[in-house]
Amino acid sequence: MMDGSADMSSVLECSDTGSQKDRVVTEEEWLQKWETGNIGFHKEHGHPLLQKYLDVLLNGRSGLKIFFPLCGKAVEMKWLADMGHSVVGVEVSEQALKDFFTEHNLPYFEEPVPEISGAKVLQSTSGNISLYCCSIYDLSSSIVGKFDGVWDRGALVAVNPCDRQRYVSSMITLMEKKSSYLLVTVSYDPSKHKGPPFYVPESEIKSLFGNHCEIKCLQKVDDFSDKHREWGLDYFLEVIYILKFAA
């Protein structure tokens, strides 16, 4: 087991998220986090839960088109591209996207996205990684097509609570038939930390996605660290779900 953490499947969830519902993090604040290097969310060595549940996402398929919403400079994009999948990401910070290509020594070129004012796409010259520099809310399937798989880590939980429904609605329009969506959320006492990441309970995952796909919780992993203690928390879990869209 690559995460090396205890299975926390029996831990009870807090159901009150009221203290976070009005919190808004603006696009400018995200850009500033990138400018000042305040990116504690970035996992330099990739996420062990993607390694662990990759087979669940791929389900024996090869050459998939995989989407990374709110991608930052997630190194998992390189992993999946190296396995022969085609990767699409979206991110508001151009710096994050340029850092991604530079840090992996990947040559790329930039092109405007005619359908979205001010947006551009940074594309690896090998053609298998396309990262859109714009808001997720500006993307549509007429621009990027539909996806066979999604890795959503630090994405739903980073979206402002007031935009959660809009985010999920646009994600659903981007899903191909028979597609799979790995979703990582976090669980902690939301009265003790304002987020992001925001706490999204299982009941809300069910109400957001439940009419569109099958949802299965795969694992709850203890991810508590000094950072969370400094936030005033006394527990912090990562929760991974597989969402399966029907034929």
Ligand SMILES: C[S@@+](CC[C@H](N)C(=O)[O-])C[C@H]1O[C@@H](n2cnc3c(N)ncnc32)[C@H](O)[C@@H]1O
């Ligand atoms: C918590 S970080 C996670 C990044 C990445 N998923 C990872 O696992 O490292 C959230 C990212 O979303 C980006 N972001 C925030 N709002 C966005 C939006 N509306 N559209 C696209 N990207 C956005 C931020 O700039 C930030 O890089």
